[in-house]
Amino acid sequence: xxxxxxxxxxxxxxxxxxxxxxxxxxxxxxxxxxxxxxxxxxxxxxxxxxxxxxxxxxxxxxxxxxxxxxxxxxxxxxxxxxxxxxxxxxxxxxxxxxxxxxxxxxxxxxxxxxxxxxxxxxxxxxxxxxxxxxxxxxxxxxxxxxxxxxx
Amino acid sequence: xxxxxxxxxxxxxxxxxxxxxxxxxxxxxxxxxxxxxxxxxxxxxxxxxxxxxxxxxxxxxxxxxxxxxxxxxxxxxxxxxxxxxxxxxxxxxxxxxxxxxxxxxxxxxxxxxxxxxxxxxxxxxxxxxxxxxxxxxxxxxxxxxxxxxxxxxxxxxxxxxxxxxxxxxx
Numbered sequence: 001x002x003x004x005x006x007x008x009x010x011x012x013x014x015x016x017x018x019x020x021x022x023x024x025x026x027x028x029x030x031x032x033x034x035x036x037x038x039x040x041x042x043x044x045x046x047x048x049x050x051x052x053x054x055x056x057x058x059x060x061x062x063x064x065x066x067x068x069x070x071x072x073x074x075x076x077x078x079x080x081x082x083x084x085x086x087x088x089x090x091x092x093x094x095x096x097x098x099x100x101x102x103x104x105x106x107x108x109x110x111x112x113x114x115x116x117x118x119x120x121x122x123x124x125x126x127x128x129x130x131x132x133x134x135x136x137x138x139x140x141x142x143x144x145x146x147x148x149x150x151x
Numbered sequence: 152x153x154x155x156x157x158x159x160x161x162x163x164x165x166x167x168x169x170x171x172x173x174x175x176x177x178x179x180x181x182x183x184x185x186x187x188x189x190x191x192x193x194x195x196x197x198x199x200x201x202x203x204x205x206x207x208x209x210x211x212x213x214x215x216x217x218x219x220x221x222x223x224x225x226x227x228x229x230x231x232x233x234x235x236x237x238x239x240x241x242x243x244x245x246x247x248x249x250x251x252x253x254x255x256x257x258x259x260x261x262x263x264x265x266x267x268x269x270x271x272x273x274x275x276x277x278x279x280x281x282x283x284x285x286x287x288x289x290x291x292x293x294x295x296x297x298x299x300x301x302x303x304x305x306x307x308x309x310x311x312x313x314x315x316x317x318x319x320x321x
Binding site for chain 1: 191194195198199201202205206208209211212213214215216217218219220266267292293294295296297298299301302303305306307309310318321
């Protein structure tokens, strides 16, 4: 009888205990799902302004047009070639952007402009866009900056 | 010699029956000798794929926010001089470096030399007679000033609680 019991114990199935691994996988997956933010195609890589104690707020604007102002070569700030683009579009001259803004403003009276400009640009580079926005009757101008640490 | 156990009537139990019942219930858990268990392999596969996807796609970046402002409607009415004497904050670039800038405030001496101290200075101005939070603040930046400094100045004026902010021509 004792022999039979020992034999049964020896023939028990040897299996890899996957439970802790599954637990860790779940934890990691949930973590990455929570922290992931899918960046939009219109958010062109650039260095944004970082104000001290930033008052910038994360808000959603229903009807907006985003204008990117960036250096042609992100690694060469002395190149001084500035590219302007509306949303995910290719860079265009200011005059074309002005036409686009005029057409969008005709479709939506509540249109707001969001200027996303590289911090290394000169004020004159961004002022050209601000002037075009104002000329097309868009009254709300929003400037993108980094949000403070506590927000 | 084959012995047969006498048939029991319902409700009758003998000594040793408990052991038999336990063995019987253990057998029910393992139907036909095969352990009954949920097959976790597909779930692990999917979880692993999701994990790899998020590991590859996640980029840790700082959040972006917006600083809002109202622009004057240039198409309807011409620019008119402000009725109240505004606080004019001037920014100029003094060199090629990031920290090479200078802040000046018209009619006020000893303007701070960085944007961290600017809100306190503006709050002190607001305490003076004839000034309050409604007093317009005009930011006048020279053409070669870095956009970072302009936004920093704008942010500092907002921190001071000023409610009417405008941009002036250099």
